[in-house]
Amino acid sequence: MKKKTSLKDIAKEAGVSIATVSYVLSKQENSGVSQEVSDRIKDIAKRLNYRPNQIAKSLQSGKSQTVGLIVADISNPFFAQIARIVEDEAKKYGYTVIFGSSDEKATKSHDLIKFLLNRQVDGFIITPTEGSEGQIELLKEQNIPFVLIDRYFPSIDTNYVAIDNYKAAFDATKKLMENGNKRIGMVAYSTELNHMKERIQGHKDALGKGIYDESLLQEVAFERIVENIPKAINNLVKGNEPVDAIFFATNTLGVIGLKYLNELKLQVPDDIAVIVFDESEVFHFFYCPLTYVKQPLSDLAKKAVTVLLNHIKNPNAKLDKVKLNAQLVIGNSSN
Amino acid sequence: MKKKTSLKDIAKEAGVSIATVSYVLSKQENSGVSQEVSDRIKDIAKRLNYRPNQIAKSLQSGKSQTVGLIVADISNPFFAQIARIVEDEAKKYGYTVIFGSSDEKATKSHDLIKFLLNRQVDGFIITPTEGSEGQIELLKEQNIPFVLIDRYFPSIDTNYVAIDNYKAAFDATKKLMENGNKRIGMVAYSTELNHMKERIQGHKDALGKGIYDESLLQEVAFERIVENIPKAINNLVKGNEPVDAIFFATNTLGVIGLKYLNELKLQVPDDIAVIVFDESEVFHFFYCPLTYVKQPLSDLAKKAVTVLLNHIKNPNAKLDKVKLNAQLVIGNSSN
DNA sequence: CTGAAAGCGCTTACAG
């Protein structure tokens, strides 16, 4: 097991001090080391396959050049896509990303934050879970840079990058109305998280006081989607007043919901019109083109990184509250 | 911006040395610090919200308690799932995971390895890309613990955890034959990577000398799948001797392929029988249940972590070469 | 039962 080569090794070999080697190798052009010595050091470094120890640098600088990414579940394609973009974007600026999955549980998210804080991450990108307000407040108090993504807490003054969910849901429902649908149901998650509340409100307001009634909104719990989505859909399509259309509030809800509509032999869009929030590969696979609310995922994630790095650099920067617009897309956007 | 509290702060507050605080807080029961002092230190640590600096620990110990996970693309659900399992499994043992996506490019993979090596990862879990043999050899030479996952190089003696791809493909094709199909085509990636070679060979051998002919194998390049899969399928179904069945060598190929079969109005399985290597949510969505080769993804990823951590602990452990069996699953395995 | 000291690999004023 060869030892890794350190500055000390190079210094010994070159017959100079560690400091000199450090100056040369950290490319401070103005270091004022003679060309001859500089070249010799660089040669030796290359020959010995020198790799700077980022850990030591971090300890010295107090900066780990690392960001923590906390998502609900990295295996969910929505978050996996975000992770990928964050990865690429962070790498551009020399940052590494460490990720963790909270499973929508506040306790897990709290553990993750502590774990990553021990790891000295310079900042966080977080999709906050329900009930995690306390943790977020704590990060604020400790002046740890972070940005919330996808969701945020209106009650807490933080950086965030999100979609204008109200408008997106409003537009989607209006679209269904324009197409002649009267009763438009919605399948949503039952949660206090504001991104969901906004989507629900958008749907409600689009329909308007006269038309909207409570039975049009079907909420299902995160943990029980497979069992409860069919129930929700039955409530919408099998009552006295079956709906003409359904608006699914997320990708996952849409996947499972459409699968169930298939089982019911309900044709989309002939029997029932459907709009799904979010677009995923899965839908490109459906027997007919769907309409979705397409989130600008790439912009969302890139912006989150930009905002975070800016706040890491400049702790006193004023907070960024970014809302991006989603788009209604008919058919697959990749086509 | 409050400074983070360090051992020094606690020591000062408690009126003891840093060493004593360190002993108490690292829970060496046998440290021999008096109960009274120990309690006082713990109180102060709690009050000051002490969080050990993992970076400093790492520098001291030479171990970062971090593993590098290099996959082809974290946004691909197959790898995202692996990432999730690796995350959970690694966390159990106190390890953090840093991931990176190679996009199946050897240069990117090489850069990632160097980047993560600077970060002092204790070891790697890698899905090697075509042409990355050199990098893998280098890791070996430097005695850096690593395990290859999903694929490996038969020519290099390394740890790996993979599927018995030959058997899986052989069984899948045999299954199609049992069901009465004669001409069975295969859509595969064009690559030298052995997992693909083995799948191709399994298909070939199952059909046997008499039946197999070159035109049954359609290979498409990683970079051009969207354009080339339709071509490949046309070759299979529109020639003089159209195939009865198609075996898709991966999940992604299956998704795009089935979508195209749909466009051709070919019914599965009535017009054509299909088996897809790998199972994903996407298929649960298809209008009829499919048959797939189901990889034990969870076991695969867990095993990879176990193997890696074992080799980190015990650098002289003999190499682990693990092949797991895939299963033929009819319909959705989650039902 | 407790502390002084060295060291992990690096950077950065400061002095010469």
Place this chain on the structure above:
DNA sequence: CTGAAAGCGCTTACAG
């Protein structure tokens, strides 16, 4: 143009 020294936050023999 170059080096000695201090320090980042921690651990760990060693001495007392």
